[in-house]
Structure formats: C-alpha cells, structure tokens
Amino acid sequence: MCRLLIVVACIAVAVFAGMPTTEEAKAEMTAAGISETAVDGILAIAGKYKEQFNAGKGDREAGKSAFQAFHTETEQYIATQSEADQAAYKAFVEKKKSEHHGRRSTPSA
Structure with a gap:
C-alpha cells in the first residue's frame, strides 16, 4: 500500500x-x-x-496529506472504470513502482 502511494504520488508530482x-x-x-x-x-x-502538491514541497506533512488524498480519490475513480482500464492502470503502477525501486537501489556514481 505504501509503495503504491509513493508511485501514485510520483505520478502526481511528475505531472x-x-x-x-x-x-x-x-x-x-x-x-x-x-x-x-x-x-x-x-x-x-x-x-x-496541484496547489497542495506545490505546498508540500516545503512542508513534508502537507505533501504527504495531499498524496494520500490524491491516492484515495484516484483509487476510487479507477474502481469505477472498465476492467480493462483497471488492469492497465494496475500494470502501469506496477511498472512505475519497479522503475522507482530500480532507481532507489542503483548506487550513485
């Protein structure tokens, strides 16, 4: 659950x-x-x-709260979409999670 939240947060921040x-x-x-x-x-x-994400850049707790709210709303939204969209979204999140994990575990040069 925490990793999924991180991935969803990364998507939001990246956007x-x-x-x-x-x-x-x-x-x-x-x-x-x-x-x-x-x-x-x-x-x-x-x-x-968007504004909450921007505020979260300087306030970790505000950022965490925004990400949790975004994650919850996104999960609720995806649950209303087609099974194909749900499956594609899940695969997308897993891919992003894997990419994120790969970046975190790669030693810096």
Missing part, C-alpha cells in the same frame, strides 16, 4: 513538477493501455491537488 508535462504523462498512460477517458480523469484529479 506538476515540470517533468514530464501533462501531455507526456497522458501519452505515457495511454501507451500503457489506459483509455484516454480514464487518463483524463486521473489528470483531472491530480489537477485538483
């Missing part, structure tokens, strides 16, 4: 931290097999938390 752009995030999720409608919903949810 609004300038890397990647919203369009790039949309393209990446769509390429992962998530429908454009579901991706638009996820990005709309992330947009609702």
Whole structure:
C-alpha cells in the first residue's frame, strides 16, 4: 500500500513538477493501455491537488496529506472504470513502482 502511494504520488508530482508535462504523462498512460477517458480523469484529479502538491514541497506533512488524498480519490475513480482500464492502470503502477525501486537501489556514481 505504501509503495503504491509513493508511485501514485510520483505520478502526481511528475505531472506538476515540470517533468514530464501533462501531455507526456497522458501519452505515457495511454501507451500503457489506459483509455484516454480514464487518463483524463486521473489528470483531472491530480489537477485538483496541484496547489497542495506545490505546498508540500516545503512542508513534508502537507505533501504527504495531499498524496494520500490524491491516492484515495484516484483509487476510487479507477474502481469505477472498465476492467480493462483497471488492469492497465494496475500494470502501469506496477511498472512505475519497479522503475522507482530500480532507481532507489542503483548506487550513485
């Protein structure tokens, strides 16, 4: 659960931290097999938390709270989507989790 929260938080931060752009995030999720409608919903949810994510840059607790709220709302939203979107989203999150884990376990040069 904690790892999933980290991945979802990373997606949200990435969307609004300038890397990647919203369009790039949309393209990446769509390429992962998530429908454009579901991706638009996820990005709309992330947009609702944009100010809270920005506030979280200087306040770890505020950031954590925003990420938890975003994660909860995103999970509730995905549960209303098609089984195909749910499966594609789950695979996308697992891939991101694996990438995140790989970056964390790679020694810095």
